[in-house]
Amino acid sequence: MSLVSCLTHSASHRQSWLILLLSALLLEGIALYFQYAMGLEPCIMCIYQRNAVFGIALAALVGLIYPQNPLFKWTALAGWGVSAIWGLLIAIEHVDIQTAANPFFTTCEIVPNFPSWMPLHEWVPGIFAATGDCGDIDWSLLGMSMPQWMIVIFALYTAIWSIVLLFQFKKTAA
Template sequence: MKHLISFSQTRLAWLILTLTALALEGCALFFQHVMHLDPCVMCIYQRLAMFGLLAAGLIGLINPRSRLLRALGVVVWGVSASWGLKIAIELVEIEHNPSPFATCSFLPDFPSWMPLHEWFPSVFMPTGMCGEIQWTFMGVSMAEWMVVVFIGFLAAFALFFQASISKTIEK
């Protein structure tokens, strides 16, 4: 646990989180703009959750030794990964149990003061339909892979959270 505590206070730890989220955002944009796979509104929400993970990494990178910034980064990390997992699970459910009554909207429900789909349509405008499986790898859909990805982020979050608590208890 001592090694994890000291690792959580390094720029490398937060850089790994930042670069992982950035790489996955890059993959999403590659799938959309190069492979021409249309993201649905739930894909866009997962993309936003990934941006939250990217923000968490950047917060931790500012000063990983600062307890306040580390705590803020960990909270943003946990909220983003949890929300992303929730959305990914809902999308998998729609894929496996299609129903005309279980559909998603055509436009994201962003606050009126932050219409990301209007400001950055090439990133946040959904053009696909929920439940339509456009891509698989090893027989697993993209939504199912995103469940795995967000579980991985939550597992790493749990380790960092535990390290934060252990550090507090030791003092």
């Protein structure tokens, strides 16, 4: 099977959606490890990025259900794209807060701005409550802070989504 054929049909196979789901669940597990094992308190921007990863996982679940059905496949692709791009934008904003020349002029919310009909921070505070400060850099790897790594991760999710989406419109050669 050629690479073009593989990319063209990837959104119609459960294995692709399973890999996407597992990658998102792995990231959520790592976030909870940082929070509970390492004692790093998530800020509101971290919580929003966590929600974007949950959005990718939810989209992957939709795609996993019945990937050959166009409604499921396109709903999953849309959810993946929206979540990846939203996460990327939030991560970029988070880095801007952390690297601001004057931290007194950069602020972030204290309480998550969830819809009133879905106050996740009240329902599951252990995952969705923000207890940290957006400007703090409590962890880094290879000179990059956590939100900088999230930019890389969300950019990869967005790039892969873009390629898969592009190839959905490509017809396979007979």
